[in-house]
Amino acid sequence: MTMPNFSYVRPRSLREAIQHLSSDGARVHAGGTDLLGCLRDNVFGTKKLVSLSGLKDLRSAKETKEGGLRIGALMSLTEIANHRIVKDRYPALSKAASEVASPQLRNQGTIGGNLCQKPRCWYYRGDFHCLRKGGNTCYAEQGENQYHCIFGSGHICYIVHPSDTATALLAYEATFRVVGPRGERAIPIEKFYVLPSQNVEKETVLKPNEILTEILLPPHSKEVRSSYRKVRARQSWDFALAGVALALKFKEGRVEKARVVLGGAAPIPWRSKEAEQTLAGNRLNTETIARTIDAVLKNAEPLEKNGYKVYLFRGTLEEELRAIARS
Numbered sequence: 001m002t003m004p005n006f007s008y009v010r011p012r013s014l015r016e017a018i019q020h021l022s023s024d025g026a027r028v029h030a031g032g033t034d035l036l037g038c039l040r041d042n043v044f045g046t047k048k049l050v051s052l053s054g055l056k057d058l059r060s061a062k063e064t065k066e067g068g069l070r071i072g073a074l075m076s077l078t079e080i081a082n083h084r085i086v087k088d089r090y091p092a093l094s095k096a097a098s099e100v101a102s103p104q105l106r107n108q109g110t111i112g113g114n115l116c117q118k119p120r121c122w123y124y125r126g127d128f129h130c131l132r133k134g135g136n137t138c139y140a141e142q143g144e145n146q147y148h149c150i151f152g153s154g155h156i157c158y159i160v161h162p163s164d165t166a167t168a169l170l171a172y173e174a175t176f177r178v179v180g181p182r183g184e185r186a187i188p189i190e191k192f193y194v195l196p197s198q199n200v201e202k203e204t205v206l207k208p209n210e211i212l213t214e215i216l217l218p219p220h221s222k223e224v225r226s227s228y229r230k231v232r233a234r235q236s237w238d239f240a241l242a243g244v245a246l247a248l249k250f251k252e253g254r255v256e257k258a259r260v261v262l263g264g265a266a267p268i269p270w271r272s273k274e275a276e277q278t279l280a281g282n283r284l285n286t287e288t289i290a291r292t293i294d295a296v297l298k299n300a301e302p303l304e305k306n307g308y309k310v311y312l313f314r315g316t317l318e319e320e321l322r323a324i325a326r327s
């Protein structure tokens with residue numbers, strides 16, 4: 001495979017970056033760890049790469065007046081994993097970032113790129129003109145679907161959302177700041193990702209000339225216990241076969257509010273509202289845990305080769321919920 005020809009610009013301001021992105025065929029370049037692979041493998045093309053590396057304001061994190069945290073989209077995954085406030089108050093995010101890929105990729109890859117990366121379906125990444133590339137067939141439905149989704153396909157496209165950090169950020173109810181030619185907008189993470197039934201060719205609501213600039217985490221509450229757990233085939237570097245992010249708020253020994261999010265399960269980070277309702281108002285004991293797991297998995301739709309994921313999620317959820325009950 002060879003790289004296509006394209007021009008490369010390194011603007012010094014957001015405004016300039018957005019102007020460049022408004023030309024046909026332009027794309028955002030952050031760390032390049034996902035983008036360059038897609039270009040090399042001809043998953044898509046480009047006429048111009050707009051590097052964000054000159055936008056220094058996006059490289060740090062700041063506490064907000066209210067006690068939340070603003071994270072610049074150009075912070076590396078290593079910086080997120082090791083950031084003192086992230087580690088202390090948002091441990092599921094720190095853990096998720098620390099388990100992405102390999103140390104080299106975490107040093108080079110940014111959090112913004114991690115949240116906007118393209119799916120890993122091997123047909124999509126290979127030489128197959130599938131539905132997501134504008135074709136008219138999903139090759140995974142009847143094909144090699146062992147790493148595909150068990151929720152949310154709409155019987156259209158069976159990718160799993162690949163980002164570890166997105167799973168954790170949904171549990172914390174993060175909001176994304178996005179800047180484009182018409183100014184900025186704040187998008188709750190829950191509305192950022194797109195299901196195949198909404199648009200099979202897009203993964204996010206971002207327009208081609210918009211940039212994800214910041215991730216806003218709401219203030220931390222001492223009553224919230226949170227965790228992230230990733231199960232993968234190889235311990236070295238690998239995407240999640242099953243990921244679970246939990247954020248449970250307790251009051252007087254009972255779960256007051258819960259966020260239960262699965263990664264490696266659906267085309268978007270998958271929030272289980274059924275599980276959250278089962279947990280709310282109850283003590284986190286053996287019976288509640290068993291009912292919660294049943295609630296999460298009752299609507300799973302495994303394909304021919306990925307039925308093992310249902311058992312993987314059962315076991316992972318049980319261990320994580322028990323660990324939170326003990327903590």
Ligand SMILES: Cc1cc2nc3c(=O)[nH]c(=O)nc-3n(C[C@H](O)[C@H](O)[C@H](O)COP(=O)(O)OP(=O)(O)OC[C@H]3O[C@@H](n4cnc5c(N)ncnc54)[C@H](O)[C@@H]3O)c2cc1C
Nearest residue numbers: 030031032033034035101109110112113114116163164212
């Ligand atoms: C071998 C390998 C293993 C991996 N394993 C994992 C894993 O286990 N878990 C996991 O979560 N990820 C994994 N990844 C993905 C990796 O985390 C991403 O490649 C990385 O985070 C992308 O960041 P980047 O800065 O390099 O983005 P880039 O490659 O520069 O960009 C990725 C995409 O996002 C867009 N983009 C980037 N930043 C922005 C922005 N601020 N606003 C709008 N659009 C933007 C780009 O246009 C591009 O389409 C793996 C990747 C590789 C190559």
Ligand code: SF4
Nearest residue numbers: 121130138139157158
């Ligand atoms: S799962 Fe989606 S990306 Fe993969 S072949 Fe099917 S349509 Fe294409």
